[in-house]
Amino acid sequence: xxxxxxxxxxxxxxxxxxxxxxxxxxxxxxxxxxxxxxxxxxxxxxxxxxxxxxxxxxxxxxxxxxxxxxxxxxxxxxxxxxxxxxxxxxxxxxxxxxxxxxxxxxxxxxxxxxxxxxxxxxxxxxxxxxxxxxxxxxxxxxxxxxxxxxxxxxxxxxxxxxxxxxxxxxxxxxxxxxxxxxxxxxxxxxxxxxxxxxxxxxxxxxxxxxxxxxxxxxxxxxxxxxxxxxxxxxxxxxxxxxxxxxxxxxxxxxxxxxxxxxxxxxxxxxxxxxxxxxxxxxxxxxxxxxxxxxxxxxxxxxxxxxxxxxxxxxxxxxxxxxxxxxxxxxxxxxxxxxxxxxxxxxxxxxxxxxxxxxxxxxxxxxxxxxxxxxxxxxxxxxxxxxxxxxxxxxxxxxxxxxxxxxxxxxxxxxxxxxxxxxxxxxxxxxxxxxxxxxxxxxxxxxxxxxxxxxxxxxxxxxxxxxxxxxxxxxxxxxxxxxxxxxxxxxxxxxxxxxxxxxxxxxxxxxxxxxxxxxxxxxxxxxxxxxxxxxxxxxxxxxxxxxxxxxxxxxxxxxxxxxxxxxxxxxxxxxxxxxxxxxxxxxxxxxxxxxxxxxxxxxxxxxxxxxxxxxxxxxxxxxxxxxxxxxxxxxxxxxxxxxxxxxxxxxxx
Numbered sequence: 001x002x003x004x005x006x007x008x009x010x011x012x013x014x015x016x017x018x019x020x021x022x023x024x025x026x027x028x029x030x031x032x033x034x035x036x037x038x039x040x041x042x043x044x045x046x047x048x049x050x051x052x053x054x055x056x057x058x059x060x061x062x063x064x065x066x067x068x069x070x071x072x073x074x075x076x077x078x079x080x081x082x083x084x085x086x087x088x089x090x091x092x093x094x095x096x097x098x099x100x101x102x103x104x105x106x107x108x109x110x111x112x113x114x115x116x117x118x119x120x121x122x123x124x125x126x127x128x129x130x131x132x133x134x135x136x137x138x139x140x141x142x143x144x145x146x147x148x149x150x151x152x153x154x155x156x157x158x159x160x161x162x163x164x165x166x167x168x169x170x171x172x173x174x175x176x177x178x179x180x181x182x183x184x185x186x187x188x189x190x191x192x193x194x195x196x197x198x199x200x201x202x203x204x205x206x207x208x209x210x211x212x213x214x215x216x217x218x219x220x221x222x223x224x225x226x227x228x229x230x231x232x233x234x235x236x237x238x239x240x241x242x243x244x245x246x247x248x249x250x251x252x253x254x255x256x257x258x259x260x261x262x263x264x265x266x267x268x269x270x271x272x273x274x275x276x277x278x279x280x281x282x283x284x285x286x287x288x289x290x291x292x293x294x295x296x297x298x299x300x301x302x303x304x305x306x307x308x309x310x311x312x313x314x315x316x317x318x319x320x321x322x323x324x325x326x327x328x329x330x331x332x333x334x335x336x337x338x339x340x341x342x343x344x345x346x347x348x349x350x351x352x353x354x355x356x357x358x359x360x361x362x363x364x365x366x367x368x369x370x371x372x373x374x375x376x377x378x379x380x381x382x383x384x385x386x387x388x389x390x391x392x393x394x395x396x397x398x399x400x401x402x403x404x405x406x407x408x409x410x411x412x413x414x415x416x417x418x419x420x421x422x423x424x425x426x427x428x429x430x431x432x433x434x435x436x437x438x439x440x441x442x443x444x445x446x447x448x449x450x451x452x453x454x455x456x457x458x459x460x461x462x463x464x465x466x467x468x469x470x471x472x473x474x475x476x477x478x479x480x481x482x483x484x485x486x487x488x489x490x491x492x493x494x495x496x497x498x499x500x501x502x503x504x505x506x507x508x509x510x511x512x513x514x515x516x517x518x519x520x521x522x523x524x525x526x527x528x529x530x531x532x533x534x535x536x537x538x539x540x541x542x543x544x545x546x547x548x549x550x551x552x553x554x555x556x557x558x559x560x561x562x563x564x565x566x567x568x569x570x571x572x573x574x575x576x577x578x579x580x581x582x583x584x585x586x587x588x589x590x591x592x593x594x595x596x597x598x599x600x601x602x603x604x605x606x607x608x609x610x611x612x613x614x615x616x617x618x619x620x621x622x623x624x625x626x627x628x629x630x631x632x633x634x635x636x637x638x639x640x641x642x643x644x645x646x647x648x649x650x651x652x
Contacts, residue, residue, distance in 0.1 A: 003438050003441075003511070003512070003513050004399075004438060004439040005436045005437070005438055005439075006402060006403070006406045006415070006436075006437045006438065006439055007406065007411075007412070007413070007414065007415065007436065007437040008436045008437075009414065009433045009434070013433060014036055014433060014434060017303055017433045017434075018299045018300055018303050018304075018305065019038075019041075019300055019303070019432060019433055019434060020034075020036060021059075022055075022059055022299075022300055023035075023036070023041065025055070025058075025059050026044075026055060029055065029058070030051060030055075032044065036434055037434065038432045038434040038435050038444060039444075039514070041447065042444065042445060042447060045447040045448045046448060046449070046450045046472060049070060049081070049448060049472065049473070050068060050069075050070040052447070052448050053070075053081050053082060053292060053448065053475060054066065054068045054082065056292050056295060056296050056300075056448075057082065057085075057292060059299075060292075060295040060296075060299055060329075060330070062087060062092060062291065062292070062295070063087065063088070063091050063092050063095060064085060064086055064087030064088070064091075064092075064261060065085060065086040065087070065261060066082060066085050067082055067083060067084040067085045068082065069082065069083040069084065070082070070083070071083045073473075074500070075500065076473050076477070076495065076500045076501070076502060077473070077477050077478075077487075077490070077494075077495070079473035079477075080264075080265070081264070081288075081289065081292075081473075081474075081475040082264050082288060082292075082475075083264070084263070084264070085263075085264040085288060086261035086262065086263060086264070087261055087262065087264065087287065087288055087291065088160075088161065088259040088260060088261055088262060089160040089161075089262075089268055089287040089290070089291055090124070090157045090158070090160045090161035090259065091161070091259040092291055092329045093157055093325070093326070093328040093329050094117075094120065094121050094124065094157065094328070095329070095331060096117045096328075096331045097117050097118055097121045098116070098117050098118060099116050099117070099118055100116060100117055100307070100333075101114055101115070101116060101117075101333050102115050102116055102117040102119075102120045102328065102333055102334075103115040103120065103150050103153060103328075103333065103334055103335075103336065104309075104333065104334075104335045104336065104356060105148075105149060105150045105228065105336045105338065106335065106336070106337055106338070106352055106356075107197060107228070107337070107338040107339045108197060108198075108199070108200075108337075108338065108339025108340050108341075108343035108344075108348070109197065109200075109339070109343065111228050111229050113150060113228055113229075115150050120153075120154065120157075122254050123154045123250065123254075124154055124157050124158045124161065124257070125254035125255060125256060125257050126249055126250060126252045126253075126254045127154060127155065127158035127249060128158050128161055128162060128255075128257045129252050129253075129254065129255055130244070130249045130252060131158060131159075131162055131164070131189075132162070134189070134220075134221050134242070136162065136164055136188060136189060137162075137163075137164070138162065138163035138164065138262075139163065139164065139165060139267060140164045140165070140187075140188045140189070141164065141165045141166075141167060141185045141186060141187040141188060141189075141270070142155070142159045142164050142165070142166055142167070142187060142188070142189045142191065143167050143168070143169075143182045143185070143187035143189065143190050143191070143219070144156070144166070144167070144168040144169070144190075144191045144192075144316065145168075145169055145171060145173075145178055145182075145190065145191070145192045145193070145205065145212075146168060146170070146171065146191060146192065146193050146225065146316055147170065147171055147193055147196040147227070147315075147316070147338050148170075148314070148315060148316055148321065148336045148337065148338045149193065149225065149227075149228065149336065149338065150336065151193075151225050151246060152168070152191075152316055153325055153334075153336070155191050155223075156168070156269075156325060157325075160268055160269075160287065161257060161259060162260075163260065163262050163266060165185075165267045165268070165269065165270060165284070166268065166269040166270070167181075167182065167185055167187065167269060167270040167271070167272075167282075168269075168316040168317065168321070169181055169182070169272070169316070169317050170315035170316045170317035170318075171193065171196045171203065171205045172196075172198070172315065172317075172593050172594055172595070173317060173592070173593045174589070174590050174591040174592055174593060175208045175211050175212060175590075175591065176537075176540075176541075176591040176592065177537060177591065177592050177593055178208075178212065179211075179212060179215045179216060180279050180280060180537075181272050181279075181280055181282070182212075182216055183215060183216050184279060184280075184282050184482060184483060185270055185282055185482050186216075186218035187216070187218060187219055188218060188219065188220055188221065189219070189220070189221045189222075189223065190212070190213075190216075190219045190221070190222050190223070191222075191223045191225065192205060192206065192209060192222065192223070192224055192225070193205055193206075193224075193225045193226075193227055194206040194224060194225070194226050194227060194230075194232055194233040194235070195227050195230070195233055196227065196338070196339075197227075197338070197339055198339055198340050199339070199340035199343055200340075200343065200344075204233060206224065206233050206234075206235040207235070207236075209222065209235055209236070209238070210236050210238070213238065213241055219241060220241060220242065221241065221242045221243075221244065222238065222241055222242070222243050222244070223244050223245075223246060223249065224243065224244070224245055224246065225246040226245075226246065226247070232245065262287060263288075264286065264287070264288030264289070265286045265287075265288065265479060266286065266287045266288070267284055267285075267286065267287070267479060268285050268286060268287035268290055269284075269285050269290070269322065269425070270282050270283065270284050270285075270482055271283045271285065271319055271322070271422045271425060272317075272422070273421075273422045273423060280537075281481055281489060281493065282481055282482035282483065283422060283423060283425075283478045283481060283482075284478060284479045284480050284481065284482055285425050285476065285478060285479060286475070286476075286479045288475065289474075289475030289476045289477070289479075290322070290326070290425055290426070290476055291326070291329065292475055293424075293425075293426040293474070293475060293476045294322075294323060294326035294327075294329070294426060295326070295329060295330065296446070296447060296448070297323070297418075297426060297427055297430060297446065298310075298326065298327055298329075298330050298332075299330060300432075300447060301416065301418075301427075301430040301431055301432055301446065301447070302360055302389050302391065302416060302430075302431065303360075303388060303389060303414070303433055304327055304330050304332050304359070304360055304389075305330065305332070305359075306330060306331040306332065307331065307332065307333070308327075308330075308332040308333070308359040308360065309332070309333050309334075309335060309356055309357050309358050309359050309360075309386070310324065310327040310332050310333070310334050310335065310358070310359065310360045310362075311324075311334070311335040311337070311349075311352070311353060311356070311358045311360065311361050311362060312324040312360075312362035312363075312391070313337055313341055313349060313362065313363045313364065313367060314362075317531075318422075318531055319420075319421065319422045319425045319426075320362065320393065320394075322425050323425070323426065324336075324362070327360075332359075335352070335356050335358060337349065337352065341363075341367060342370065342374075345376075346370075346371065346374035346376040347371070347374075347376045347377060347381070347382075349361075349363065349367070350371070350377070350381075350382055350384075350409070351382070353382070353384060353387060354382040354383065354384055357385075357386040358384075358386060358387055359386050359387060359388050359389065360388070360389040360390075360391060361387055361389070361390050361391070362390075362391035362392075362393070363390075363391070363392060364392065364393065364394035364529055365392050365393070365394055365396060365397040365398070365401055365417075365560060365561070366394065366529045366560070366561045368392055368397060368401045368404065368405065369398070369400075369401055369559070369560045369561070371404070372400065372401065372404040372408070377408040377409065378408070384409070384410050384413075387410055387413055388413065388414060389413065389414045389415075389416060389431075390405060390409070390410075390413055390414070390415050390416070391416050391417075391418055391431075392415070392416070392417045392418070393417070393418045393419065393420075393427075394527075394529060394531065396417075396517065396518050396519060396520060396560070397417045397440075397560075398440065398560045399439045399440035400560075401560065402415060402417075402437070402439040402440055403439060414431060414433060414437065415431070415437050416430060416431025416432075416437075416443065417429075417431070417441070417442045417443075418430045418431065418442065419442060419468075419506070419508075419516070419518045421504060421506075423478065423493075423494070423504050424474070424476045424477070424478070425476055426446075426476045427446055428445065428446055428449055428451045428468065428470060429442040429443075429444070429445060429446065429451060429516050429518070430442070430443070430444065430445075430446045431443045431444070432444055438511075438513055438515055440517060441511055441513060441515030441516065441517060442515055442516040442517070442518065443515055444514065444515065444516075445516075448472075448474060449470055449472070449474055450470060450471040450472040451468065451469070451470050451471075451516075452468075452469050452470075452471055452510070453465075453466040453467065453468060453469070453508055453509060453510050453516075454466050454467045454469050454498060454501075454503075455467075458498045458499070458501070461510075462509075462510045462511075462512070463509065463510070463511065463512060464509060465507060465508070465509050465519060466507070466508070466509070467497065467498075467503055467505075467506070467507065467508075468503070468504075468506040468507070468508045468518070469498060469501050469502060469503050470501070470502040471501055471502075477502070478490065481493075505521055506518055506520075506521065507519040507520055507521065519557075520555070520557060520562060521555065521562075526553070526555040526562060526564055527555060527562045528555065528561060528562045528563065528564055528595055529561060529562075529595065531595055533564075533593075533595060533596055535553040535617065537592040537596055538553050538564070538566065538588055538592065538596050538598070539551065539553065541584075541587045541588045541591050541592060542566065542568070542584065542588075544587065545580075545583075545584065545587075546571065546574075547570060547571055547574040547576075547580060548568045548569070548570060548571065548574075549568075549569045549570060549571045550568070550569045550607060550615075551566060551567060551568045551569070551607075552566075552567045552607045552615050552617055552620060553565070553566050553567075553598070553617065554567075554617050554620050554621040554624070555621065556599075556621075556624055556625070556650060557625055558599070563599040563600070564596070564597070564598040564599055564600075565598060565599065565600045565602065565624075565650065566584070566598035566600070566601045566602070567601075567602050567603070567604045567607065567620070567644075568601060568602070568603055568604070569603070569604060569605065569606065569607060570603055575603075576601065576603045581601050584598075584601060585597050585598070585601075600649055600650065602647065602649050602650075604640075604643050604644070605640075605643060606637060606640040606643070607620075607640065608620060608635050608637055608638065608640045608641055609635070609636055609637060616635060619635065619641060620641070620644050623641050623644045623645055624644055624645075624647065624650055629641065
């Protein structure tokens, strides 16, 4: 890959930047030497964690009571930042209260709603009154099974305002998927939308409610939202559960809420990350850490300013939704999109970016690739005058994707490829306005994050593929996994491979330029379209088919994305035909989600396994991608790997 520079910020852009203002702020506070050199700033932020995170609080004007103390520990995850500081996450998102626009909702068919800051504040107050009336308390869990609506944002803010814990799943997760997640955290309240739309199809969600309530006994109250500009769909009569319509809550007289300040470590939200075995992990995040990290990323890396219009294509089941909503803390307006991003026209999101005067436009690498292939932007249709930043995340953005943005979308724009994950509800690698954008590379480590690439022996390497790690503690290290006694699962997930060094299974490389390339998952977790999925949810559905004896699932690098491949061993007297393939896909789509559906289903005669009988997904993945197979001697049947080599079915 050539180090081809595609864009450099002009001097006046750097001088007007948040990053430059931050440097001047550091000079006034700590006599930090102003250089407009990102690496100098990065080194200082890593070397001085106490000063750095305290300065982020001050520079971004966090509302709360700050204590600068850093409680150091030799154990990575026991380090505590700004110990004993107090804040209310919701208060920081609602720091504006006027008639300007706070949120815009647009769906695939053009349904549009706006919410002013004043309306947003008032609706949150109404929700808080209702939550108190049903005796919702601090640390109670609120589960949301919702599309990307304004009401979803309002529900999240109200939940965090009173110190309850938020958790959400998008409705494209099937009933089983949502039960597996929410049942672990025992929510007291469930907020659900009656339906959603995707690619012109209406999907009834409310009909799933009886089964959810039957399986999750902790739910005492259900709030039902009708989809914007649609009549509420009828639902079955509910027993032992109080049922409230959203519209009736909005008739409540609001009472101006006085925000209680919670501890920096107070639980904010539970997100889910699936692995290869067992139920999805319930990752609990702390409010102070999330707020600081998001403010840092928004203002210092992505140059978000007050009155900007921020857009990210995401669902409520992905951590980028949390990231988007936090932009309200910078007093920026956010734009929510719901539905299929290429419904009836391939350039739908670009059209929205132009019409809504979007300043930061966030999408997946997969979307950029699809837009490139569609050829719809061959003729310049859109000026995108307000657009300053394009973010790409989820999966690696190819060099071709970088070139396409500058050739066909906009020449003078900061393209920030970013990489992080649900585990930290933020990013390890980001962009910055000081450094040039190089084709195919992520610009830099995030401020305060000592990120590196290790080989299998835990040694730093350059210009070679290895494991992405973080060598220093940071405030969005998860607080805990829910129901994880003695942090057993937690430690295994992040600190099992390297001693006291964070590792979560991303495969990457540090280039000569200092930029990074992320190649995808180094473990067997799937990552199609940038959404992290576990194989266990696929296995549990495939096991229900009597025709199938055994199966193995892997992710294949394909077309600048990840394609899910399901290999099956058939039982005697059965064969894999089109009808069975169709049934398998429907089953997975219904009970897991559309994202879990395999791109290919292929029969094999045997599956590689260890001598104690465990199937070896990573060995199959490496074989089909042409990588070296390590530790073959650990396999009971290494000869089976030959069956997976150069498969014709995987070439198209």
